[in-house]
Amino acid sequence: MTQVVPDITLVRGxxxxxxxxxxxxxxxxSLLGGGGVDxxxxxxxxxxxxxxxxxxxxxxxxxGLPTGAAVATTAGRLHAAHVIHTVGPVWxxxxxxxALLASCHREALKVADQLGARTVAFPxxxxxxxxxPMADAARIAVEAVRDANTHVEEVRFVLFDEEAYxxxxxxxRSS
Ligand code: ADP
Numbered sequence: 001m002t003q004v005v006p007d008i009t010l011v012r013g014x015x016x017x018x019x020x021x022x023x024x025x026x027x028x029x030s031l032l033g034g035g036g037v038d039x040x041x042x043x044x045x046x047x048x049x050x051x052x053x054x055x056x057x058x059x060x061x062x063x064g065l066p067t068g069a070a071v072a073t074t075a076g077r078l079h080a081a082h083v084i085h086t087v088g089p090v091w092x093x094x095x096x097x098x099a100l101l102a103s104c105h106r107e108a109l110k111v112a113d114q115l116g117a118r119t120v121a122f123p124x125x126x127x128x129x130x131x132x133p134m135a136d137a138a139r140i141a142v143e144a145v146r147d148a149n150t151h152v153e154e155v156r157f158v159l160f161d162e163e164a165y166x167x168x169x170x171x172x173r174s175s
Contacts (some may be wrong), residue, residue, distance in 0.1 A: 006109075006155040008145060008172060011121075012165040015158040016044040019079040021117035022072070024108050026125045027085040029064035031057055031071075036128040041083060045076035049083055068103035070111045082115055084108045088126030091133065098140050101126055105144035112152050119154040124164050134164055138171040146175075 015023055015037060026037045031053040033042045042050055052073035057064070065071055070086040086104040089097035104125050112120045125141065126132035145155045159165040 006145060006150060006152045008142065009154060009156045010165060010168050011156055011158050013158055015121055015123050016040045016078060018121040018158055020119045020121040020156060021080060022082040022084050022112050022115060022120045023075060023078055023080045024120060024122045025083050025085045026123050027087055029087045031061065031065055031085060037123045045078045045083065048074050048076040068100040068107065070107035072111050072115055082117060084111050086125065088130050091126060091131040101140045102144040105141055106148050109148045109150040109152055113150055118152060120152050121156045121158050123158055134167040138167040142171045142175060
């Protein structure tokens with residue numbers, strides 16, 4: 001199969017309302033739920049997602065999912081076939097963790113390819129509780145998707161507020 005460069009689309013809204021083949025979760029390494037996107041996905045998707053996360057913790061990911069890695073579960077009641085959980089880096093002033101944030105996008109798309117997913121919705125990973133400045137996160141996310149070697153046809157960034165939407169729109173326009 002030939003490689004497809006994904007179309008990047010932007011939506012302002014709640015990622016748990018999206019219809020897509022896969023929805024990416026900005027998880028934490030415990031895989032056992034948290035706030036922000038993670039909490040919303042588990043609330044709306046129902047207990048099946050957490051049950052699969054627990055099974056992953058009991059098998060492959062006894063120590064948790066490493067930062068920058070990605071793994072899939074069911075999407076439960078969400079309008080998607082899969083949730084792809086990835087753990088963004090916590091932003092640091094002292095240390096450049098950009099490669100890990102890029103890795104989240106690359107690894108999530110790799111998992112999407114393994115699942116045969118063609119439309120994938122991403123939140124602005126690391127920009128909430130993990131404190132990453134929005135414009136910089138947008139730059140890293142958009143570059144990582146553009147550089148990814150993937151069969152995914154649409155990457156949809158679902159931005160929760162106007163600031164996030166503007167940052168991603170600006171990045172797409174200027175690159
Ligand atoms: P992280 O821990 O990776 O920073 P968060 O979930 O705290 O993840 O936040 C990531 C981004 O997702 C933030 O910009 C936040 O405003 C946004 N966000 C929170 N809830 C939702 C939602 N339901 N849909 C889309 N984006 C959301």
